[in-house]
Amino acid sequence: MNSTTKTIIAAVAIVAAVAFYMSYFVVDQKHKALVLRFGDINRVVEEPGLYFKVPFADTVTMIDNRIMIWENNDRPVQDVASQVYIVDAITLARIKDARLFRETLGADLLQAEARVAARLDAALRQTYGRRSFDAALSSDRGTMMREIRDQLREEADTLGIEIVDVRVRRTDLSENVLEQTYRRMESERKALAQDIRSQGEASKTRMNAETDRTVTEKLAQAKKEAQILRGQGDAERNKVYAQAFEQDPEFFGFYRSMQAYAKSLGNSGTTMVLSPDSEFFRYFGAQKAAGPAAPPPLAVAPAQVPATPAPATPSP
Incomplete structure (x- = not known):
């Protein structure tokens, strides 16, 4: 075998190796595959595995088969009262129809995200514009998210995209409305x-008022009871005086006169102008007439004198 033949065989082997390398492709669980023949879609491979294609004629475009998370933050919307507030939403989507996705968007994920975001803005304004701000914070929030998802699905289906779910993460009032709300609150x-x-x-x-009334009532009741007790005491005192007076009227008169003398003349500097034969000095006169050696006008046994006579007002 000459050198020319060897060269040809080597060239054929290289071409065959390259052709074999370019004739197969692998699809994993995370992707779908579009097999394009001269730019047109020949077939769609959705199951993972090893597949073959025509070398140089077929090209393979991988389409992500996972659920994608598209964030749409700081979206201004108005409620039914025309108050502006800010909404953050998350869209969960996946490529459902790879052929339609390639035909409508050229298999461009960025363009797909922009189209879905534009439709999401319209759905947010339409849904939130029929409700008040309080509804977005209440149990009606779940219903609103389902309405937004259903509106978004209509647009996404025409692009070969499946909208799995839509979630609203944040709903805040704008700065101006927030200040007004704080002032109102x-x-x-x-x-x-x-x-x-x-x-x-x-x-x-x-x-x-109730306390004052209770105090007044209790004071009145206490005064009433005090008057009753004072009257009973006065009656008892008068009874004792009467009993003492009945036992020895002369001594009782003498005792009361002594009390009157003590009260009237006990304070120093007291001046009284009375007639010498006044009844007030009756016992003084009796003492003078009797003389210094005369016995006391009355001899009363100690048992006849009350043990603790109550003080009384001097009689005239």
Whole structure:
């Protein structure tokens, strides 16, 4: 075998090796494959495995088969009251029809994301524009996300894209509306505080009135009981005086006169102008007439004198 033949065989072997290398491709679980023949779609491979193609005539385009996450942040929308607030949303999508995706978008994921984002903006405005801001924060939030997803699916189906789900992560008021909302909330809280304060003042006034009434009633009852006890004491005192007076009227008169002398003349500097024969000095006169050696006008046994006579007002 001459050198020319060897060269030809080597060239054929190289061409065969290159042709074999270019005749197969592998599809994994994360992708689908579009087999293009001279630029046109020949077939779609959706199952993973080893496949063959025509060398030099067929080309393979891999399409991502996983769920893609497209974020749409800081989207301005208006509620039913024309208040502007900001929404952050997440779109979960996957390529459902690789052939349609290639025909409509040229298998360009960036272009697909832009088309879906534009439709998402319209769905957000339409859905949120029929509701108030409070609805976006209530249990109606789930219904709103389902409405947005269904509207988005209509557009995505024409692009060969499946919308798995749409989630709204954040719903915030814009800066201007947020400031107005804070002021309104502050006014409402101040009004509520004033109402609570007024109720407290009313309760305080009512409790003070009830307390004053209770004190007045108790004082009146105490005064009543004191008057009753004082009357009973006066009656008992008068009874004791009467009993003592009945036992020895002369000594009782003498004892009361002594008390009157002590009260009237006990303080120094007291001046009294009375007639010498006044009844007030009756016992003094009796002492003078009797003389210094005369016995006391009355001899009363100790048993006849009351043990603790109650003080009384001097008789005239």
